[in-house]
Amino acid sequence: MLSYYLHLGLRSLRRNPVLTGLMVMAIGFGVAASMTTYSIFRAVSGNPIPDKSAQLFTPQVDGWGPQQNIKGEPPAALSYTDAMALQRAHKAKRLTLLYGMSMSVVPESSNSLPFAANGYAVTGDFFSMFEVPFLYGDGWDSGADDGRAATVVLSEEFNRKIFGGANSVGREVTLDGHGYRVVGVTRHWDPKPRFFALFNGSPFQQPTDFYLPFNRAVDMQVSPNGSSCRGHLNFSGWDDWMHSICVWVTPWVELDNATDVTSYQKFLEAYAADQQHAGRFAWAPNVRLRDVMQWLDFQQVVPPESRISLLLALGFFVICLVNTIGLLLAKFLRRASEIGVRRALGASRRQVYVQYLMEAGTVGLAGGVLGLLLTAAGVSGVGLLFTPEIARLAHLDLSLIALTLLVAVFATMAAAFYPAWRAAQVQPAWQLKSN
Amino acid sequence: MQIKPIIAALRHHKAGTLLIALQIALTLAIVCNALFIIHLRMAHMAQTSGVDEANLLVIQNGWVGKPAAGENASMLAADLATLRKVPGVVDVYATNAWPLAEGGTVYGIGHTPDKLALVTSTAVYFVDDHALATLGLKLVAGRNFHADEISATGPDHVAPAEVIVTRALAERMFPDGSALGKMVYVSAKPSVIVGVVERMQAPWVDNFAAKWADYATLVPYQLMDSAGANYMVRAVPGQRDDVVRAAPKALLAANPMRVINRDNGVQTYADIRADAYKSDRGMAILMSVISVMLLAITAAGIVGLTSFWVGQRRKQIGVRRALGATRGDILRYFLTENLLIGIGGVLIGIVMAVTVNLWVVTQFEMARLSLGYVIVGTAVLLVLGQCAVLAPALRASKVPPVEATRSV
Numbered sequence: 001m002l003s004y005y006l007h008l009g010l011r012s013l014r015r016n017p018v019l020t021g022l023m024v025m026a027i028g029f030g031v032a033a034s035m036t037t038y039s040i041f042r043a044v045s046g047n048p049i050p051d052k053s054a055q056l057f058t059p060q061v062d063g064w065g066p067q068q069n070i071k072g073e074p075p076a077a078l079s080y081t082d083a084m085a086l087q088r089a090h091k092a093k094r095l096t097l098l099y100g101m102s103m104s105v106v107p108e109s110s111n112s113l114p115f116a117a118n119g120y121a122v123t124g125d126f127f128s129m130f131e132v133p134f135l136y137g138d139g140w141d142s143g144a145d146d147g148r149a150a151t152v153v154l155s156e157e158f159n160r161k162i163f164g165g166a167n168s169v170g171r172e173v174t175l176d177g178h179g180y181r182v183v184g185v186t187r188h189w190d191p192k193p194r195f196f197a198l199f200n201g202s203p204f205q206q207p208t209d210f211y212l213p214f215n216r217a218v219d220m221q222v223s224p225n226g227s228s229c230r231g232h233l234n235f236s237g238w239d240d241w242m243h244s245i246c247v248w249v250t251p252w253v254e255l256d257n258a259t260d261v262t263s264y265q266k267f268l269e270a271y272a273a274d275q276q277h278a279g280r281f282a283w284a285p286n287v288r289l290r291d292v293m294q295w296l297d298f299q300q301v302v303p304p305e306s307r308i309s310l311l312l313a314l315g316f317f318v319i320c321l322v323n324t325i326g327l328l329l330a331k332f333l334r335r336a337s338e339i340g341v342r343r344a345l346g347a348s349r350r351q352v353y354v355q356y357l358m359e360a361g362t363v364g365l366a367g368g369v370l371g372l373l374l375t376a377a378g379v380s381g382v383g384l385l386f387t388p389e390i391a392r393l394a395h396l397d398l399s400l401i402a403l404t405l406l407v408a409v410f411a412t413m414a415a416a417f418y419p420a421w422r423a424a425q426v427q428p429a430w431q432l433k434s435n
Numbered sequence: 436m437q438i439k440p441i442i443a444a445l446r447h448h449k450a451g452t453l454l455i456a457l458q459i460a461l462t463l464a465i466v467c468n469a470l471f472i473i474h475l476r477m478a479h480m481a482q483t484s485g486v487d488e489a490n491l492l493v494i495q496n497g498w499v500g501k502p503a504a505g506e507n508a509s510m511l512a513a514d515l516a517t518l519r520k521v522p523g524v525v526d527v528y529a530t531n532a533w534p535l536a537e538g539g540t541v542y543g544i545g546h547t548p549d550k551l552a553l554v555t556s557t558a559v560y561f562v563d564d565h566a567l568a569t570l571g572l573k574l575v576a577g578r579n580f581h582a583d584e585i586s587a588t589g590p591d592h593v594a595p596a597e598v599i600v601t602r603a604l605a606e607r608m609f610p611d612g613s614a615l616g617k618m619v620y621v622s623a624k625p626s627v628i629v630g631v632v633e634r635m636q637a638p639w640v641d642n643f644a645a646k647w648a649d650y651a652t653l654v655p656y657q658l659m660d661s662a663g664a665n666y667m668v669r670a671v672p673g674q675r676d677d678v679v680r681a682a683p684k685a686l687l688a689a690n691p692m693r694v695i696n697r698d699n700g701v702q703t704y705a706d707i708r709a710d711a712y713k714s715d716r717g718m719a720i721l722m723s724v725i726s727v728m729l730l731a732i733t734a735a736g737i738v739g740l741t742s743f744w745v746g747q748r749r750k751q752i753g754v755r756r757a758l759g760a761t762r763g764d765i766l767r768y769f770l771t772e773n774l775l776i777g778i779g780g781v782l783i784g785i786v787m788a789v790t791v792n793l794w795v796v797t798q799f800e801m802a803r804l805s806l807g808y809v810i811v812g813t814a815v816l817l818v819l820g821q822c823a824v825l826a827p828a829l830r831a832s833k834v835p836p837v838e839a840t841r842s843v
Contacts, residue, residue, distance in 0.1 A: 022736070177499060232623045305714050308472075308799060316465065316729060
């Protein structure tokens with residue numbers, strides 16, 4: 001019977017083509033606007049490392065004090081001094097220190113021009129903590145960290161660019177005029193948002209090119225992409241700057257369970273208290289230990305444009321549905337006499353109700369198909385609203401296609417609850433009499 | 436026109452009436468806020484940078500390897516000389532940042548060296564004596580830097596003896612207008628204000644910099660950054676595009692050990708402006724498109740439901756016509772009916788618009804909705820309703836009186 005109703009519904013699409021066309025367009029536009037903005041929102045608000053996001057934490061220690069920090073929060077990165085202290089303490093299962101940087105690369109063939117590449121200075125635990133997949137070779141161990149080795153890990157994309165994708169382990173790359181030996185090449189790895197390096201970096205930037213040992217990068221005086229300072233900046237040189245209260249190092253620790261988290265939090269407080277006693281901090285301990293999702297939330301990674309446009313599109317969709325309720329009511333009640341005949345011939349209210357719900361479902365399906373086409377157009381047009389880094393995150397995949405159709409059909413059927421109920425309430429006797 | 440019978444008739448169409456009113460209310464709530472956001476974004480985009488955008492370009496140049504401190508200054512001087520020789524170039528200087536760059540240097544500025552007692556934040560631009568001529572900045576008081584006041588410095592060593600400030604900053608620091616010759620502190624040492632320029636925007640257009648967007652301090656330094664150097668180049672009017680092509684070629688010919696990115700190494704101010712205000716423009720476009728679609732869908736909904744009502748009431752209309760009502764009476768009946776529903780809708784809509792705005796304000800750091808938008812939105816929706824109802828109402832007015840006698 002349901003398939004018969006479906007058939008009836010498809011046939012009735014051709015009846016009152018203007019009214020039906022209006023409904024299909026309203027649903028199509030509504031669902032397309034919602035799905036296009038949702039595709040962006042889904043990408044920017046996602047969990048970049050779902051299986052470990054609750055075990056990875058970024059410690060913050062306030063080295064600026066209540067008068068100079070921002071709204072009472074410790075700075076979003078550590079000073080070199082504090083970062084080194086956390087590393088030496090060995091209180092976490094794993095710990096990595098990192099900062100973003102840009103370096104020049106001189107290609108091996110002498111006739112091509114030098115170009116700039118982006119990388120991170122990291123410590124050895126980085127690769128295992130963040131589950132970086134390797135194509136060739138591997139990361140480095142703490143021995144290479146301590147030995148301040150001139151090694152480098154390349155990304156798959158960068159390896160393709162300079163070595164044509166060959167296994168480059170053991171070969172040498174020239175960065176800022178100095179040679180580094182390749183020890184590993186990662187597979188394509190580009191978590192979005194780039195949760196681990198939000199300090200002075202866009203969460204949605206292009207995949208990174210290379211990773212250098214932290215200690216080596218510091219030795220080579222490779223400056224970070226950005227730093228934030230307080231007080232008078234009057235440094236006599238790199239060492240003076242490095243040991244100042246300027247913050248530029250992002251620390252991450254891996255903690256397996258709640259007990260470890262509590263004890264690490266205690267350790268941070270104790271560390272800050274020690275600094276207070278030593279006279280380095282003139283304020284009470286002010287520390288934070290946020291996990292990945294808390295950190296993304298705190299750093300407001302989701303651009304406000306994404307939230308506003310999603311909310312606006314949802315509001316738009318609601319109006320389209322209110323519109324659809326009205327039009328369905330008109331479409332159904334126009335056929336009151338027809339319903340009267342069916343009821344008089346023995347159809348129950350329930351059967352009439354189901355029939356008209358199914359008919360609404362077909363309208364929803366038609367709207368969904370239109371919505372799908374418009375979503376495809378919308379997804380390719382989001383470059384208008386968002387920066388290219390974010391716009392390229394939007395894409396029409398199977399799950400989005402399925403969601404578009406489902407939302408269209410179910411929303412329309414929900415909108416049809418009342419009109420279909422009104423249709424089922426038609427009094428057969430009254431209708432027959434008036435005809 | 437009697438309103439009572441219309442209201443009585445509406446009671447028989449409660450669902451349809453409510454749906455149209457609700458749709459008008461929701462549309463008003465969204466369109467008012469959308470119009471307001473469009474206005475805010477357009478106002479934001481209309482800010483001027485204060486520099487001669489039409490003829491300026493920026494070259495971002497990275498060094499290959501780290502030049503030694505002494506070497507750095509001579510490389511910079513050589514580049515500036517090379518650029519000056521490019522045909523069509525008016526003037527050049529090297530700097531750390533420029534208006535709309537979305538990256539740069541910020542310092543606190545105050546009346547004492549105490550960093551905790553600063554008056555405001557200010558953008559800091561490293562410039563030499565060619566900067567005013569290059570940017571086309573207008574001095575409103577004082578003088579330009581002299582060539583012998585310019586010294587070389589690293590990015591984190593700033594203690595200028597002289598500064599030039601923007602008029603907005605001068606007035607913020609010295610509201611009585613006496614800024615010229617006064618001391619201010621951006622470092623531990625005092626700096627004397629030797630000049631005041633009319634306007635120069637800070638590098639950022641985002642919310643966080645909104646309070647000090649017009650406060651800029653020019654410091655007489657040539658920036659020695661081992662990573663690279665940025666050159667501001669002013670071209671002869673009409674020759675900017677020639678300079679865009681010729682300048683990087685000339686630099687690479689003089690010294691190939693440099694990186695000038697192909698995609699953003701050389702930017703005109705048109706590119707820089709488009710990048711900086713991309714999200715503003717995008718939001719304004721999105722809001723406009725959604726508003727237009729909303730109004731269209733609301734109008735379509737009114738047409739659809741009113742047509743249905745007209746179809747349902749053909750017999751009644753016929754009876755009224757037979758009893759002496761003119762076509763005009765019928766037309767006015769439907770127009771008035773729509774106006775009543777519309778007024779009900781906008782009343783709810785105004786409350787919703789204000790509620791939505793109050794919530795948006797808490798969420799997105801935005802200003803309060805001004806009354807003008809509500810009034811404009813209300814007028815637009817009421818007129819839209821009358822236009823939408825016109826076609827079905829005209830059809831209703833054409834129902835002949837004989838309809839009353841049919842199919843009884």
